[in-house]
Amino acid sequence: GEDVEQSLFLSVREGDSSVINCTYTDSSSTYLYWYKQEPGAGLQLLTYIFSNMDMKQDQRLTVLLNKKDKHLSLRIADTQTGDSAIYFCAESIWDNTGKLIFGQGTTLQVKP
Amino acid sequence: DTEVTQTPKHLVMGMTNKKSLKCEQHMGHRAMYWYKQKAKKPPELMFVYSYEKLSINESVPSRFSPECPNSSLLNLHLHALQPEDSALYLCASSQGGRETQYFGPGTRLLVL
Numbered sequence: 711g712e713d714v715e716q717s718l719f720l721s722v723r724e725g726d727s728s729v730i731n732c733t734y735t736d737s738s739s740t741y742l743y744w745y746k747q748e749p750g751a752g753l754q755l756l757t758y759i760f761s762n763m764d765m766k767q768d769q770r771l772t773v774l775l776n777k778k779d780k781h782l783s784l785r786i787a788d789t790q791t792g793d794s795a796i797y798f799c800a801e802s803i804w805d806n807t808g809k810l811i812f813g814q815g816t817t818l819q820v821k822p
Numbered sequence: 823d824t825e826v827t828q829t830p831k832h833l834v835m836g837m838t839n840k841k842s843l844k845c846e847q848h849m850g851h852r853a854m855y856w857y858k859q860k861a862k863k864p865p866e867l868m869f870v871y872s873y874e875k876l877s878i879n880e881s882v883p884s885r886f887s888p889e890c891p892n893s894s895l896l897n898l899h900l901h902a903l904q905p906e907d908s909a910l911y912l913c914a915s916s917q918g919g920r921e922t923q924y925f926g927p928g929t930r931l932l933v934l
Contacts, residue, residue, distance in 0.1 A: 741920055752828075752912055753865065753925040798864055802920040807878060808853055810923065812864035 712736045714801050716813035723821050728786040730816045732799030735780060743800040743810070744773065744784045753798065756784070786818075794820045825849075826926035828913050834932045837903060843929045845896040845913030853918040854896040856888060859910045859928070871896060872918055903933045 713735045722728045734742065740761045745753040759766045759773045759782070766773045772785040786793055799813040826847045835841050845854065853872045857865035870878035871890040885907075887899040896913055910930050914923040 741922070743922070745925070750930070752826075752927040753914075755922060755924060758922060796862075800864075806919045808855065808870050808872070808916060808919060808921075808923070809867060809878070815862070815864055817862075 712801060712803060712811045714799055714811050714813040716797075716799050716816045718814060719817050719819070721819040721821065722789050724789060724791055726789055728789045728793065728818055728820075730784045730786075730797050730799075730818065732782040732784075732813055733780055734782065734799075734801045734811075736801055736804060736811075737780075738804040740804060741802040742773075742775065742782050743798075743802070744771075745798045745800060747796045747798065747815070749795075756797075789818075789820050791820045791822060794818055826913055826915055826924055828911075828926040828929050830929060831927070832930050832932075834934065835900065835903065836934055837905075839903075840899070840901045842900065843898040843911055843913075843931075845898075845915075845926055846894055847915040847924075847926075848894055849915060849924070850893075851915035851917055851924075852893060853916045853921075854890060855914040855916075855923060856896070856898050857912040857914065857925075859912055861910075865912055869898075900931075903931075905933050907931065908933045 743758040744756040770787045796815040800810040803809045856868040859865040869888045889897040910928045912928045913926040916923040
């Protein structure tokens with residue numbers, strides 16, 4: 711079945727770039743999402759990419775997709791302390807049910 | 823406007839109580855979702871409503887009863903819950919199918 715995997719923890723210094731990685735298994739065309747969750751809050755949609763794209767950029771965020779390796783990354787430029795959160799990668803299932811397969815989430819710690 | 827609202831923000835209930843969680847969206851979305859999220863874990867899908875009809879029930883115990891009174895509202899009725907049901911309950915909405923899901927801030931539930 712479909713599976714999404716992420717590393718669990720990343721620590722960076724303020725002002726550095728952060729790169730959060732994700733791998734997925736669905737071989738069909740799919741949407742891939744990045745959500746951010748701050749402590750005690752819901753999930754905030756950051757960005758998404760369709761699997762026929764290679765890259766998407768939105769201000770400080772850059773999403774790179776390697777379709778051959780089924781590898782997705784989220785780069786945050788000039789990381790700030792307000793970026794400290796859990797980041798979830800998610801894949802929409804091909805069957806159009808609306809189900810999302812989430813990764814375990816990567817906790818990003820930004821040190822001043 | 824991509825806002826999904828949820829009430830209450832926090833809820834404490836005993837195992838014999840009956841309570842309801844509410845979710846509302848005014849984006850004209852036709853699909854609405856309930857998720858359960860334990861600490862440091864990804865959200866787990868519970869129910870999906872599409873065009874006000876229940877389309878997915880992920881084998882959720884009957885002590886959780888969803889209701890979709892109209893296309894903007896989604897309720898989750900709770901009865902005879904167990905302490906292990908304590909979690910963050912998230913509502914989401916989308917245009918349906920594989921369209922992007924937007925999440926509310928969640929209701930943090932504690933069952934004593």
